[in-house]
Amino acid sequence: MDIRQSDHKPVYAVFRVKIKTRDEVKYKRVQEEVLKAVDKRENDNQPQISVEKTVIDFGRVRFNEPCMQDFNVYNSCPLPVDFSFKEKDIHDICEKWLQVDPRKDSLMIDSARSIRIKMVADVHTIRGLLKKIRTSDNFDILILHVENGRDIFITVTGDYQPSCFGLSMETMCRTDRPLSEYSQEQIKHLMNDDSQEYCVTMPREFFLLIDYLHKQGSKLEGGFHTFEPRKSVNAHFNVVRDWLDTWSDEEFPGTPQSAAQALLLLLDLPEQALLEPFVEDLLACNSKSKAMDYIALLSPPKRNVFMHLCMFLREGIECQYYELHQVAVTFGRILLRSSECKAWPDYKVRCSQFMRLFIESDGADSLANRNEGAGAGSKADLPAA
Structure with a gap:
């Protein structure tokens, strides 16, 4: 029914007006479901890899005795992935007493790659290692960067066996x-x-x-x-x-x-x-x-x-x-x-x-x-x- 303005004042009138309202509870639930679906779709199509372990523990480390640890990374998404270890404020991907191989690589769909970390506490690195030990419980933290994806942090630790070489x-x-x-x-x-x-x-x-x-x-x-x-x-x-x-x-x-x-x-x-x-x-x-x-x-x-x-x-x-x-x-x-x-x-x-x-x-x-x-x-x- 259309309501018109008129100078004739009715003696009696009844109006029926419909107003749209929103159920906030239902609206919020639907919104969350939509956002989850969008996030899932984005994540499914985002380059990402999974890491076998994020803590590399060398156990007992001794002066002039190199030791190595291997771990695997997997391509867990439906896209090829490029990854690399990110440089930090020391202008390198890791401290001098560590060696990482490979430093970067590519993973095809459903493929894996083994990464080797070598720990060397020798005449070239013992000064820096002992200085690190004085202030930290870890040997280093590596940043595994996935191109267009999320970074993965890998902690490198161990127990250094003290030796006279390098000590004051x-x-x-x-x-x-x-x-x-x-x-x-x-x-x-x-x-x-x-x-x-x-x-x-x-x-x-x-x-x-x-x-x-x-x-x-x-x-x-x-x-x-x-x-x-x-x-x-x-x-x-x-x-x-x-x-x-x-x-x-x-x-x-x-x-x-x-x-x-x-x-x-x-x-x-x-x-x-x-x-x-x-x-x-x-x-x-x-x-x-x-x-x-x-x-x-x-x-x-x-x-x-x-x-x-x-x-x-x-x-x-x-x-x-x-x-x-x-x-x-x-x-x-x-x-x-x-x-x-x-x-x-x-x-x-x-x-x-x-x-x-x-x-x-x-x-x-x-x-x-x-x-x-x-x-x-x-x-x-x-x-x-």
Whole structure:
């Protein structure tokens, strides 16, 4: 019925009006069902893969012993899929102690691919790994990226078996038993300990090597000439590692040359050089007495190791077991390692000159006096640790 406006006012009228209303409960239910159907259709047509496991546990990880873990990825959608491991803020897909193969690949429909992750804690990576262990319980987190799909996060973990290689002198001096008896969590606690309390004055591992090398005498001739920083060591070196990490009472299992290599690695692998934080100051010193002012400021473990090492090297040079120049060059670049000072044009010369102040059997206190041919001295020039 049409309602019209009129100036005639009816005496009586009845109007029937129909108004459309919406049942909110039913409307919401239908809307949810439609959205679910749309999402399902989109997901079914979105590239995606399924991963056999998202936690890769290497179990026990040891220094200089590579280990591997494999896992499978599957194409679980009706489309071909391209995947790759995504680069992170470290400008690589993973930390340096991990290797992933393949880093990217394609999967056809209903196909699978095996991915291998290799864990390598060696002379190239131990510094970074120990630094990671100090702040995290995991070795790394990988991001598996699916093109036009969702990322999958894969946690890489394990239990690192502590070794003397890579640890600071301070950390080793806080141990009260062999490192082989420590867990990753326990060594993490010691690495983060900033106190000046130590169980011993000098690492037992360092003393064991020096004691063995001292007894070898002339058998070590030329033993410090061939050291190359970051040169990988073979699997035979692991028996030396175990001998040191267990504080073994057995006879040394290697050769004088392998002991020399172990000593150099023990000094070279820690994150901080032995003479840090005074490397720049020491390189500027032209006399032993001035250098000793800075040596005295080192932590007791570092100071004791340095003085004991210099006495050992000096005696070997006096006995003509080692060549002065080669020893000064080799140990100078290890003990005074510095990424900042390395850019100096005379950095290597300064490192060698500094070492000669402490290991040359010349009694001169300064570089100038030694160059003038001052008289001979003795081991008494070296203060006791």
